[in-house]
Amino acid sequence: MRARQISRELALLALSQLPSSPERLAKQELYNLVLAAVRTLTTEAHEALETAAMELDRGYQQLLKSETQAAHVESAQVMVRAAIEQVQVALNRLGAAIDFPERIQLANQTNVRAYALEILECLNAHRAEIDQLLEASLVDWQIQRLVRVDRDLLRIATTEMLYLGTPERVAINEAVELAKLYGDEEGHRFINGVLRRVVDQLQSRPPVGGVPTVTGDT
Structure with missing residues (x-):
């Protein structure tokens, strides 16, 4: 592990x-x-x-x-x-x-x-900026109305992509696997869709945030 x-x-x-x-x-x-x-x-x-x-x-x-x-x-x-x-x-x-x-x-x-x-x-x-980005990526949902697991997984994956230098593919895959473990049957599909829209937003604007400060495996 x-x-x-x-x-x-x-x-x-x-x-x-x-x-x-x-x-x-x-x-x-x-x-x-x-x-x-x-x-x-x-x-x-x-x-x-x-x-x-x-x-x-x-x-x-x-x-x-x-x-x-x-x-x-x-x-x-x-x-x-x-x-x-x-x-x-x-x-x-x-x-x-x-x-x-x-x-x-x-x-x-x-x-x-x-x-x-x-x-x-x-x-x-950076919760305010993270939530703002997620709100713009949600369709007919609000971040505060999501179940805890989905909301926290979206925030963690977005944090990793935006500020910790985690490759987008890795952040999404890891969030999806955790959603399968701790969410409901449809949760992992929802997580995958929202995070892909987050990636689309990030790719359409200049990069922000810092670089990874912890090295190691993913």
């Missing part, structure tokens, strides 16, 4: 849990980054389980009505299938939460922490 791949995943999962202040963010240890990532995963697992419980209850209520109306059976089946899907999401999140610290241990921890923090610091420093 490449260090920067884990850094991107760590930045994605920790982003919503960490301070935005540059001074406080720079002081974060790897332990705090991993803790924030695991908290995000476990929170999402709990939410998925709660949704599954509600779907199961609704399905049960429909089954009670099915003795007199056959249509309720089909409705109950749909709800139970949705509940099963939510349970699978929860299990995946819990599995990732358990597995993530071990993957950090197997990687170059110094490089993982350094690049994850560079992404987060750069994103926070």
Whole structure:
């Protein structure tokens, strides 16, 4: 597992849990980054389980009505299938939460922490411009209305392309793979489409931002 791949995943999962202040963010240890990532995963697992419980209850209520109306059976089946899907999401999140610290241990921890923090610091420093670029690339959507995973993935990939010197193809492919892992079935296609429109915008204007300050693999 490449260090920067884990850094991107760590930045994605920790982003919503960490301070935005540059001074406080720079002081974060790897332990705090991993803790924030695991908290995000476990929170999402709990939410998925709660949704599954509600779907199961609704399905049960429909089954009670099915003795007199056959249509309720089909409705109950749909709800139970949705509940099963939510349970699978929860299990995946819990599995990732358990597995993530071990993957950090197997990687170059110094490089993982350094690049994850560079992404987060750069994103926070240039969030306004990043969001402006993304807003112009969204079709019938607003950045603040997107689900957290999609919004954060778009911000991270745009940060890498615009300020960290990551090749456009690499940034898009990495974001798409993370969307497949943490998003819904259609999320990765949405991410791919938006980021390609971001690239079109970047290619039509003079380059901005700095150069990579962290070297290593992608």
